[in-house]
Amino acid sequence: MKVADAVLISLVAAGAGLAVGLLGLLVAWLTRRWSIRWQLTLAATVAVLTVFGGVLGVAWLMFLSGHDLLVITVVTSIAVVVAILVALVIGSAMVRWSGAVQLQARQMALGGHQPPSESGPRELRSLSAELAETQRRLEEASAREARLEESRRELISWVAHDLRTPLAGLRAMAEALEDGIAADPHRYHQRIRVEVERLARLVDDLFELSRIQAGALTLTPEPVLLGDLVSEALAGADPVARERRVRLGGQVEDGLEITADPASLSRVVSNLLMNAIRHTPADGTVEVRCRLAPGDVRSVDLSVSDGCGGLDPGDMERVFDLGWQGSYARTPTAPEGAGAQGAGFGLAIVKGLVDAHRGRVWVENLPAATGCRFHVRLPA
Numbered sequence: 001m002k003v004a005d006a007v008l009i010s011l012v013a014a015g016a017g018l019a020v021g022l023l024g025l026l027v028a029w030l031t032r033r034w035s036i037r038w039q040l041t042l043a044a045t046v047a048v049l050t051v052f053g054g055v056l057g058v059a060w061l062m063f064l065s066g067h068d069l070l071v072i073t074v075v076t077s078i079a080v081v082v083a084i085l086v087a088l089v090i091g092s093a094m095v096r097w098s099g100a101v102q103l104q105a106r107q108m109a110l111g112g113h114q115p116p117s118e119s120g121p122r123e124l125r126s127l128s129a130e131l132a133e134t135q136r137r138l139e140e141a142s143a144r145e146a147r148l149e150e151s152r153r154e155l156i157s158w159v160a161h162d163l164r165t166p167l168a169g170l171r172a173m174a175e176a177l178e179d180g181i182a183a184d185p186h187r188y189h190q191r192i193r194v195e196v197e198r199l200a201r202l203v204d205d206l207f208e209l210s211r212i213q214a215g216a217l218t219l220t221p222e223p224v225l226l227g228d229l230v231s232e233a234l235a236g237a238d239p240v241a242r243e244r245r246v247r248l249g250g251q252v253e254d255g256l257e258i259t260a261d262p263a264s265l266s267r268v269v270s271n272l273l274m275n276a277i278r279h280t281p282a283d284g285t286v287e288v289r290c291r292l293a294p295g296d297v298r299s300v301d302l303s304v305s306d307g308c309g310g311l312d313p314g315d316m317e318r319v320f321d322l323g324w325q326g327s328y329a330r331t332p333t334a335p336e337g338a339g340a341q342g343a344g345f346g347l348a349i350v351k352g353l354v355d356a357h358r359g360r361v362w363v364e365n366l367p368a369a370t371g372c373r374f375h376v377r378l379p380a
């Protein structure tokens with residue numbers, strides 16, 4: 001075949017292909033809202049018709065005999081049928097696969113659970129996996145939301161409870177003083193002051209908690225010498241410890257310094273100390289220890305150990321829950337020194353403040369169930 005013929009055949013075939021292709025694009029645009037089944041069929045038909053258009057053009061230029069043209073027409077007609085059938089089968093499968101993803105999305109909206117689709121082309125499978133992941137995240141978020149709502153509701157009822165009892169007592173004492181029937185007015189005044197101090201502490205704790213929970217806590221980090229901080233906390237807790245005949249001890253590695261918000265850190269240590277003193281029997285020991293974290297020189301480990309007799313393993317996580325006070329929780333018969341005096345906010349505040357410092361807090365039991373040790377790990 002001459003080069004000029006080859007060029008001419010190529011040009012005619014390209015022209016016919018272009019014409020069929022443009023027509024195919026036009027039909028594709030007109031049927032763009034139809035099922036993917038028909039789009040696939042159209043693509044297959046356009047491919048075969050492009051061949052047939054080229055053949056017709058070439059025959060028109062007399063490069064093919066009438067017999068050859070007939071043969072090619074029969075072959076391409078059969079090819080069109082086969083292409084359409086294959087496209088229909090693939091199209092139907094695509095419809096089925098996308099139907100499965102649609103069902104998954106619908107189930108998701110109704111709150112049901114549908115595992116991600118394992119069949120179908122890669123794009124549909126990854127879409128399905130993405131949907132399953134989104135559903136997992138949505139479920140997590142709504143569980144978190146429900147937990148928050150639940151703890152908010154509990155908090156309100158606890159606060160109401162914790163305010164009602166002392167307020168009733170205050171009213172009774174004030175009335176007795178007013179009516180002049182208080183047998184020992186001095187003792188009544190003293191009791192009123194103690195109750196008011198307790199209420200003020202409760203309100204303080206609530207305020208701190210609401211700032212922690214709303215993420216509105218503003219820390220002012222500065223270098224803090226842990227030796228000084230622990231000494232001050234021990235001095236502050238000393239009167240309570242003396243009253244309960246609990247020995248206080250402190251061991252801080254020399255020159256240990258971290259960058260933290262001093263007021264928050266003091267609160268963490270004093271909350272832990274108060275708890276430890278409250279849960280240690282007379283003649284027991286409470287000890288604060290501060291050192292570089294073993295195996296991690298970039299962290300500091302501050303711990304408070306007591307003689308509480310050990311915590312139930314099941315309670316070790318729960319002690320940090322807001323309002324949790326163990327088995328003595330808000331029972332009228334709660335023994336003095338157990339949960340009765342607090343509101344169950346102390347450790348939730350400790351955890352909130354330590355989290356805000358990107359630290360970690362946990363509790364472990366001491367050997368032989370003598371007591372427990374609360375650890376605070378903070379970045380140095």
Ligand SMILES: Nc1ncnc2c1ncn2[C@@H]1O[C@H](COP(=O)(O)OP(=O)(O)OP(=O)(O)O)[C@@H](O)[C@H]1O
Pocket residue numbers: 205275276277279306308311319323324325326327338339341342343344345346347348372
């Ligand atoms: N050092 C400890 N030893 C044994 N149990 C403890 C200790 N610290 C806390 N707990 C238990 O965890 C509970 C929750 O402690 P948390 O400090 O949050 O509340 P609280 O001390 O009861 O009240 P608040 O701190 O608001 O005055 C306590 O009621 C107690 O049962």
Ligand SMILES: [Mg+2]
Pocket residue numbers: 271274275342345346347
């Ligand atoms: Mg406490």
